[in-house]
Structure formats: C-alpha cells, structure tokens
Amino acid sequence: MIAGRRIVLGVSGSIAAFKGVALASQLVKAGASVDVVMTPSARRFIAPLSFRAITGRPVLTELWDEESSDAIGHVALGRAADLIVIAPATAATIARLAHGMADDALGATVLASSAPLLIAPAMEPHMWAAAATVENVTILRRRGAIVMEPGEGRLASGQIGRGRLPEPEEIVDAIAREFEREQDLMGRHVVVTAGGTREAIDPVRFIGNRSSGKMGVAVAEQARRRGARVTLIHGPLQVALPAGVEAVAVESTREMEEAIHSAVRTASALVMAAAPADFRPSAIAGQKIKRRASVTLDLVPNPDILARLADWRGIKVGFAAETDDVIENARAKVTAKRVDLIVANDVSEEGSGFGTDTNRVTFVFPDGRVESRPLQTKSAVADDILDLIVGLLALKEVVQPSST
C-alpha cells in the first residue's frame, strides 16, 4: 500500500529527469506524501518548481541553504522516509551512494536514512556495463538496496542498448511490492540459525568449519525487515549481528539444538542456515593435549537437529551445502528430515557458499520439484526463501504451531 507513506524521491542529472515528474505525479495520486531531493546536475535538466507544483511540498536542492528554517532538512527527510526511490539514478549518483558520499543533499539524505532504498538507473549502455558501475551496483545490492534493471531499447541519445530508465509504472509497482513485502511476516516468530559450531577437543582447541554466518544473518535481517520477531541462534560469525533481532550465541551443535528446541515453541518457521558440526570428539581432554608424535581423535555423531524436529509443525527450511551430487543429496535430505524446503548449494562453485556475499541456490521441495535460481546476493536469496515461507504459511495456516 502506497497510500499514506512518506516517500523521498531523489532525482539526479540524467536526460530522463523529466520522467521523475511523471513518477512523482503517480505516487501523489496513489496517496503518498512525496518529498523530492534533487542533485545540482538534475536542476540543469528540470526546474524544482515542476516537482513542487506536483507534490505540493518544498524541494530540497541544497545542503547549504542558509535561508532555510530547517538546518537539518536532509537528516530529517531521510529519517522520516518510509522509502527512498532514486529515479533517474545516474552513474555518478550510484557511485557516490556506493561510497557513502554525503556531499550533496541527496547523498546526505540517503546516508542519514535507514529506509529501504530503491534505485532506478538511467545511463548510456557503456556506462551501465562499465566495471566501476557494475561494482558499485553490486555494493549497493549487497547492502540491501534494490537496484532495478534498466530497460533495453533506443535511448534519448539515439544509442541502442540497456540503460533506459524503467517506466514510471514499473517503478511504482516495485515500490508497491516493497511495501507489501515489508510487513508480510508481521506477527510471526521466525527462528534462524547461522554460522558454524565448534566442538571442543581440549580446553583450547576445537573442530570447526568454514561457515561465515552470512546466509543466516541475511535471512534474519530480511525476516525482521518484513515484520517478523526473529530469534537468531548463532555460532561464531564473521559478520556483524543484525539490529533488532534476539540473538542467542551458542558454541556446540548440542547447545544449538537445545536453543532451537526452546525457541521454536512460539515460532511459525525455522530456517536452518547454520552449519552445525556433524561430529564431535567422543571425549574432551581436561588438559591441553601436549605436542606428541601423533594424536588420534575419536569422533561420534552429533544429533541431527532437523530430523529430531520431525514432529514440530512449523515450516522447516534446511540447507544442503554440498561439493558433489548436490541435487541427489538435497532430495535425500528433504525426505529424510521431513522439511518443507531444502536450499541446496554447491559450495565448491565460485561465488557460492562459505564466506561469499552471493549464492547460487536450488530449491528442492518434498514433492520432488526442483527450482534453480541465478547467482544472487545472499539478501536476495533470503527474500526468495522468505517469499516461499510466507506462501507455505498461508497454505498451512500455521496459526498456533505446536511445541516440539
């Protein structure tokens, strides 16, 4: 729902700046309150008055407006916004945002805001394909910004290729989708696990694995953004904990299992993105094991957390990080563990798996269906998983899940 929302519309110096006026008009018609922020270059293409006439609100063009009664307009706008949309976004603006530059009113507004950011680029095909732009877009997407794909066709300059500003209607649809998505987990409790576990060998050593926790943290972050109450049960992480989630730090697989059993009592869904160790030493040495010619570790299996939750009625999502026979292994897991979805990925593939910011995953369902996704940021994968959970919850109508 766009009605009643506060939207900041950033306009930068592209030949397509005039389309920003059509976008502002459609947003106002849909019931949003629209504040326009223009870069100095944008003013060379279109007068602020055009936006003022449509939105009925002042247009922020200067960081340095000594006449203004509101000396911190850029901070106030960014903080009050429900969403910031930048249309058109030039290559220069995208570069400044990727690097956190706050040297104009638009950059400062974005930096001061924690609202979702939607970017609609417009530029020459060569600028869009340039390595610098590709990297800047990747940085912004990794941070959670939605960067729309520009359209393909004849540009204002006469060039043909990818770089056209998406049509105002498409941008309005993307904004509406973002608002819809925003709260679709409201009232739900989602438990997410992240990171590897550590199994002690002696007081100073442990067996661990390469899981960075990025995938689970991305799921927790997106679930919270979509309105869920989130419990994040995690081993050691290589990324910062997301804000606004209830974090439970654990070390071993057995500790993780215990924490999950107590958290899922009130939960509607469990996403097991952690990599709990499958084995642990059969005994933990009480003293540090001294250097010697050889040491033999006797390993015993850890509990299979998901399999032991077979009777829990919430939505269960497991991950299968494999290095071979990815789909067969995932199919075996989906039945053995009685889960609703297995997210399979080949961790030996470049750009996928441990420590990366991206993942190429395949969804494997209990009915045998398999859906492959392209290489995406872990945030985008997280949103895809949550979309499926929302659908499954609606289907199962898990209102009051049973305890374990």
Ligand SMILES: Cc1cc2nc3c(=O)[nH]c(=O)nc-3n(C[C@H](O)[C@H](O)[C@H](O)COP(=O)(O)O)c2cc1C
């Ligand atoms: C006629 C004209 C059209 C332009 N159109 C675009 C454009 O569509 N996309 C783009 O990235 N830059 C375009 N530029 C270049 C930008 O205006 C320039 O990089 C400027 O510094 C962008 O500043 P801003 O991002 O702060 O608005 C254009 C320049 C001119 C002179």
